Amino acid sequence: MFFKNSLYAATALSLITASGAAADTITIATVNNGDMIRMQGYTDDFTAKTGHEVEWVTLEENVLRQRVTTDISTKGGAFDIMTIGMYETPIWGANGWLVPLNDLSAEYDAADILPAMADGLSHDGTLYAAPFYGESSMIMYRKDLMEKAGMEMPKAPTWEFIKEAAAAMTDRDDDINGICLRGKAGWGEGGAFITAMSNSFGARWFDEDWNAQFDTDAWANTLNFYKDMMDESGPAGYAANGFNENLSLFQQGKCGMWIDATVAASFVTNADDSTVADKVGFALAPDTGLGKRSNWLWAWALAIPAGTQNEAAAKEFIEWATSKDYIELVAAKEGWANVPPGARASLYENPEYQKVPFAQMTLDSILSADPRNSTVEPSPYVGIQFAAIPEFAGIATEVSQEFSAAYAGQQTIEEALAKAQDITNEAMEAAGYR
Amino acid sequence: MARNVTNKRKIINTTAAWAVGLLIFFPILWTILTSFKTEAQAIADPPIFLGFDWTLENYKAVLERSNYGRFLWNSIIIAGGSTILGIIIAVPAAWSMAFVPSKRTKDILLWMLSTKMLPAVGVLYPIYLLCIRFGILDSKIALVFILMLINLPIIVWMLYTYFKEIPGEILEAARMDGASLKDEVLYVLTPMAIPGIASTMLLNVILAWNEAFWTLNLTAAKAAPLTAFIASYSSPEGLFYAKLSAASTMAIAPILILGWFSQKQLVSGLTFGAVK
Numbered sequence: 146m147f148f149k150n151s152l153y154a155a156t157a158l159s160l161i162t163a164s165g166a167a168a169d170t171i172t173i174a175t176v177n178n179g180d181m182i183r184m185q186g187y188t189d190d191f192t193a194k195t196g197h198e199v200e201w202v203t204l205e206e207n208v209l210r211q212r213v214t215t216d217i218s219t220k221g222g223a224f225d226i227m228t229i230g231m232y233e234t235p236i237w238g239a240n241g242w243l244v245p246l247n248d249l250s251a252e253y254d255a256a257d258i259l260p261a262m263a264d265g266l267s268h269d270g271t272l273y274a275a276p277f278y279g280e281s282s283m284i285m286y287r288k289d290l291m292e293k294a295g296m297e298m299p300k301a302p303t304w305e306f307i308k309e310a311a312a313a314m315t316d317r318d319d320d321i322n323g324i325c326l327r328g329k330a331g332w333g334e335g336g337a338f339i340t341a342m343s344n345s346f347g348a349r350w351f352d353e354d355w356n357a358q359f360d361t362d363a364w365a366n367t368l369n370f371y372k373d374m375m376d377e378s379g380p381a382g383y384a385a386n387g388f389n390e391n392l393s394l395f396q397q398g399k400c401g402m403w404i405d406a407t408v409a410a411s412f413v414t415n416a417d418d419s420t421v422a423d424k425v426g427f428a429l430a431p432d433t434g435l436g437k438r439s440n441w442l443w444a445w446a447l448a449i450p451a452g453t454q455n456e457a458a459a460k461e462f463i464e465w466a467t468s469k470d471y472i473e474l475v476a477a478k479e480g481w482a483n484v485p486p487g488a489r490a491s492l493y494e495n496p497e498y499q500k501v502p503f504a505q506m507t508l509d510s511i512l513s514a515d516p517r518n519s520t521v522e523p524s525p526y527v528g529i530q531f532a533a534i535p536e537f538a539g540i541a542t543e544v545s546q547e548f549s550a551a552y553a554g555q556q557t558i559e560e561a562l563a564k565a566q567d568i569t570n571e572a573m574e575a576a577g578y579r
Numbered sequence: 580m581a582r583n584v585t586n587k588r589k590i591i592n593t594t595a596a597w598a599v600g601l602l603i604f605f606p607i608l609w610t611i612l613t614s615f616k617t618e619a620q621a622i623a624d625p626p627i628f629l630g631f632d633w634t635l636e637n638y639k640a641v642l643e644r645s646n647y648g649r650f651l652w653n654s655i656i657i658a659g660g661s662t663i664l665g666i667i668i669a670v671p672a673a674w675s676m677a678f679v680p681s682k683r684t685k686d687i688l689l690w691m692l693s694t695k696m697l698p699a700v701g702v703l704y705p706i707y708l709l710c711i712r713f714g715i716l717d718s719k720i721a722l723v724f725i726l727m728l729i730n731l732p733i734i735v736w737m738l739y740t741y742f743k744e745i746p747g748e749i750l751e752a753a754r755m756d757g758a759s760l761k762d763e764v765l766y767v768l769t770p771m772a773i774p775g776i777a778s779t780m781l782l783n784v785i786l787a788w789n790e791a792f793w794t795l796n797l798t799a800a801k802a803a804p805l806t807a808f809i810a811s812y813s814s815p816e817g818l819f820y821a822k823l824s825a826a827s828t829m830a831i832a833p834i835l836i837l838g839w840f841s842q843k844q845l846v847s848g849l850t851f852g853a854v855k
Contacts, residue, residue, distance in 0.1 A: 172799055202807075215703060388815055
């Protein structure tokens with residue numbers, strides 16, 4: 146009897162222990178983007194498959210950045226998975242702050258991740274974050290207004306064409322602005338746009354010795370071109386407009402063209418929110434014939450902070466959330482237009498996805514972006530709309546504030562560039578680069 | 580004639596007060612209105628004031644996505660706990676400063692207030708590391724202590740001001756009747772200062788409820804209060820203004836209701852001793 150009871154007790158104990166080891170609760174920090182929120186809605190599917198529970202911490206992008214940076218740099222351990230981007234991943238990977246993801250299962254098919262994405266989320270060939278969705282930037286334009294202006298959008302236009310088309314499409318009486326672009330201060334807002342644009346004008350942030358390059362003609366040409374075009378054909382107060390402000394204008398039919406993130410395509414073609422859903426065309430971001438286009442590359446990716454107590458469960462989640470099966474799950478429930486784009490090559494080979502109007506242009510934009518070779522002249526940094534060094538976010542925020550002040554007419558372009566040159570050189574000197 | 584002038588002035592004053600009140604309240608009103616619009620109506624240009632199809636869809640979406648009850652409970656514990664703890668510490672401190680002042684009392688008061696001028700982000704890392712060391716990261720207890728410490732200078736200052744208005748002779752009389760120090764503070768001083776203590780508590784609850792730096796930076800999933808609830812609906816890449824407005828309305832509603840019902844005490848407490 147005693148033996149029997151002991152056996153039952155031991156069996157029960159081992160079952161409890163086993164289930165405790167198998168089922169964990171993981172905490173995930175993420176951003177409040179449509180695709181991320183959708184993922185949260187499917188958490189039950191992950192729990193049903195693995196037994197692991199998920200706690201979500203959803204924050205606004207800038208708050209999230211500050212929050213996860215504090216936690217990972219102090220080894221706080223508040224999160225088991227963090228949603229980070231292409232800027233943080235190589236820096237944190239190099240610091241040893243992230244768990245390498247090179248041992249994901251064969252079933253996961255890591256080779257299917259778009260090379261540009263895998264490259265941008267790696268350091269020294271080691272993948273440190275798995276892309277949940279990726280984006281580049283492209284032109285979204287009103288086909289009806291373009292036709293009315295008597296022009297035809299090429300697949301790969303130049304900035305000169307864009308300026309001309311913007312002027313032709315502008316109709317102040319009808320409250321239509323030929324072009325809407327980001328001008329808002331912030332390294333991820335107007336700073337990202339103007340940096341990507343400057344690449345196509347032959348500008349770069351640093352020369353090979355980390356000297357700031359804002360005193361070059363290429364930067365002056367970029368800013369003068371931008372301001373002239375926006376003053377002539379942009380919306381009032383464009384210096385304060387970011388992604389959301391331009392999205393709002395475009396959806397209400399007040400922009401002829403908008404150059405911004407490829408993920409915006411699903412918003413502007415959604416008839417529930419957009420008044421111009423059936424009138425939108427797409428084209429590659431413009432260039433000036435120097436060999437670089439003005440599109441960027443970005444991914445929101447899932448990474449595991451080193452030292453987490455739930456590494457195995459966290460890896461299971463990442464495999465689930467960034468898998469082909471997850472894409473199939475979303476497509477089955479919500480349609481192909483709503484699957485997370487820009488991460489996997491197989492998605493773009495899918496005939497069903499190829500029917501989505503912006504699918505091919507998104508892929509073309511992503512494929513034409515090269516973070517390791519983003520500038521016309523050689524540069525020492527990786528990144529297109531940013532330089533992947535820890536100091537960049539702070540410097541670029543200050544620089545973009547000067548640029549926004551120039552767009553708003555509070556100072557001249559020359560003054561803004563001179564200040565940008567000083568701000569950048571001083572910061573780089575203090576950081577020991579020069 | 581004199582009465583007519585008075586009435587005219589009254590009307591002007593009342594109108595001006597209402598105009599200023601409405602101006603101050605307008606952003607809150609607009610947030611509440613937006614929470615009942617669709618996302619498309621929320622960004623409409625020109626803006627729609629009242630002529631829209633009212634919907635509860637945003638509230639439904641917010642309640643489906645977030646555990647509002649948990650955020651609310653965390654806010655109540657953090658704001659209430661930090662206030663009570665602050666009062667327990669501040670009452671004796673303010674008593675000693677008001678009734679047994681030293682040469683340096685004014686300097687200490689000013690020094691306490693000067694700590695409010697320190698940018699919070701300057702001490703983020705030390706406090707974060709302390710929370711890790713004590714194992715209280717993402718816990719309500721950490722926020723109760725930190726918010727108490729942050730608001731303590733204001734609590735002490737307010738209580739000190741109220742206590743200074745109470746005649747010291749009353750306390751002396753209590754002492755002559757044999758009251759101990761504890762009895763003097765608990766049974767004589769505190770009951771007389773109830774309006775002041777109540778308004779101080781109310782103000783502190785409001786400050787703690789709205790605090791959005793430490794509550795965002797020291798919490799994750801377990802202890803996150805309503806400030807984190809709001810932050811989870813803000814997005815620079817996507818137009819979710821109607822849902823954000825619904826979340827904001829739900830976050831401010833409890834404190835708005837509390838403020839509404841206690842406005843008389845709050846105003847009388849804040850203006851206590853202002854006019855002699």
